[in-house]
Amino acid sequence: MNAILNKVPLAEPALFRLRSLVPLAAADIDAIESAALERREVSPRCEIQVEGSSIKERLILLSGWAFHARVLRDGRRQILGYVLPGDLLGNCYHRNAVAATSVIAVTPLALCRAPTPEPDGNLSEAFAVAAATDAHYLYRHITRLGRLSAFERIADWLLEIRERLASSGLTNGHEFALPLTQELIADTLGLTNVHVNRTLQTMRRDGLIELRGGRVLILDELALNRLVDPCPLQISR
Amino acid sequence: MNAILNKVPLAEPALFRLRSLVPLAAADIDAIESAALERREVSPRCEIQVEGSSIKERLILLSGWAFHARVLRDGRRQILGYVLPGDLLGNCYHRNAVAATSVIAVTPLALCRAPTPEPDGNLSEAFAVAAATDAHYLYRHITRLGRLSAFERIADWLLEIRERLASSGLTNGHEFALPLTQELIADTLGLTNVHVNRTLQTMRRDGLIELRGGRVLILDELALNRLVDPCPLQISR
DNA sequence: CGATCGTTTGACAAGGGTCAAAATGCGTGG
DNA sequence: CCACGCATTTTGACCCTTGTCAAACGATCG
Numbered sequence: 002m003n004a005i006l007n008k009v010p011l012a013e014p015a016l017f018r019l020r021s022l023v024p025l026a027a028a029d030i031d032a033i034e035s036a037a038l039e040r041r042e043v044s045p046r047c048e049i050q051v052e053g054s055s056i057k058e059r060l061i062l063l064s065g066w067a068f069h070a071r072v073l074r075d076g077r078r079q080i081l082g083y084v085l086p087g088d089l090l091g092n093c094y095h096r097n098a099v100a101a102t103s104v105i106a107v108t109p110l111a112l113c114r115a116p117t118p119e120p121d122g123n124l125s126e127a128f129a130v131a132a133a134t135d136a137h138y139l140y141r142h143i144t145r146l147g148r149l150s151a152f153e154r155i156a157d158w159l160l161e162i163r164e165r166l167a168s169s170g171l172t173n174g175h176e177f178a179l180p181l182t183q184e185l186i187a188d189t190l191g192l193t194n195v196h197v198n199r200t201l202q203t204m205r206r207d208g209l210i211e212l213r214g215g216r217v218l219i220l221d222e223l224a225l226n227r228l229v230d231p232c233p234l235q236i237s238r
Numbered sequence: 239m240n241a242i243l244n245k246v247p248l249a250e251p252a253l254f255r256l257r258s259l260v261p262l263a264a265a266d267i268d269a270i271e272s273a274a275l276e277r278r279e280v281s282p283r284c285e286i287q288v289e290g291s292s293i294k295e296r297l298i299l300l301s302g303w304a305f306h307a308r309v310l311r312d313g314r315r316q317i318l319g320y321v322l323p324g325d326l327l328g329n330c331y332h333r334n335a336v337a338a339t340s341v342i343a344v345t346p347l348a349l350c351r352a353p354t355p356e357p358d359g360n361l362s363e364a365f366a367v368a369a370a371t372d373a374h375y376l377y378r379h380i381t382r383l384g385r386l387s388a389f390e391r392i393a394d395w396l397l398e399i400r401e402r403l404a405s406s407g408l409t410n411g412h413e414f415a416l417p418l419t420q421e422l423i424a425d426t427l428g429l430t431n432v433h434v435n436r437t438l439q440t441m442r443r444d445g446l447i448e449l450r451g452g453r454v455l456i457l458d459e460l461a462l463n464r465l466v467d468p469c470p471l472q473i474s475r
Numbered sequence: 476c477g478a479t480c481g482t483t484t485g486a487c488a489a490g491g492g493t494c495a496a497a498a499t500g501c502g503t504g505g
Numbered sequence: 506c507c508a509c510g511c512a513t514t515t516t517g518a519c520c521c522t523t524g525t526c527a528a529a530c531g532a533t534c535g
Binding site for chain 2 (some may be wrong): 069071081132141
């Protein structure tokens, strides 16, 4: 793994992820790898996109965690979603596009410019599928916040994060890194840090997860899934 | 108004709305007007898009209200957002796109195919801006569900609906139609119908809104706005 | 070894949910 | 035009989940 990373620093998770969306042409992969050679580093807590600012370029997150957020006047903050390795930023819709959210680094980040899609490759398609995937997770987040209990929210969200990290090859079986404070989790799930703490303790006590030192281990995926599995059909009234 | 509607049945609100996003070329307007001549009618409660089904074409809603929803196995339902006149459906991202949500008619609907954008017009741009606008409202909905109280959620949501209807020319000053039951509002805002009822009564008692017979009148917009006005800058910690 | 940030715990309060029933509104058919 | 039936709104009583406030505990870093 380290050998690969040395060949083209940090491009692996992003490539793994983008190739999981659409099969990429060799030229696409080359384009991403060479873009990754000119990467920028960003420190934790740095605001890498400001809500309302104009979007100039499309970026790929190579490593680290960031989040989209909105802040209310009185200081309440809602985290709208996380940006994980392989995700796109400023996947803009039109010229003069404006950032709809602020994006803030949680950990140190490595970013690079997304290559301009060539007509003979599949990058354009990959970016479109990535946008559709993002929308899917937004819908899921709305459902989570509107209709799930605190316990269910955390369960569903942990499974979602695991799924997304797995698509970048960043899980180790049922274990993965979770470099977030409980306060960030609370701001994600519409809860308070105190209640997140208590709910996580219940999950540990029930043998559903392990969580220490910024890593999670899903012990009973079935039980977690059972809580929140959505029903795709069957519209009541 | 009726004279206009008779000239090109029902196209006015959609045109009004799309032109508010991007100035349209005469050819664009013609294309939409002729598409509107071949419109389909849909009955209330009809499911016009099924989650997971493939998206074949882009549609424009000409009149009526519909909503995006997800339903959980145990019957809990979350309404993800409303489709109002001038909104697009199946604003698809890529070939083989799949519907991320179910879409259900609230009132009788009139729909038509969205014309294929021509390179010399602005329709493509308009559709892209519409998609960006949709994303903006999704973010707002997440913030509403995650961080606002019941009272604030209703206030913020009413203002959003008014803003959107105004962009289609469907408001009458501070008054507009709201053809929804309190149960639908509850499923939108992550509340129960009982609590929606009580909160609406408080708002009436406080002289903030009037609400009867499927119409709303915003009496004190400033007070409602004060509750929820977001702060675009200022990232805490 | 203090300072600072994050986690954990406790006591208490409140916003919102649940259940059940009554009241109101509305479309349909006689 | 009235009566019926169904959907929707409204009300009441009760309670549970989650928030609030405050303090203690633990870890990490200059």
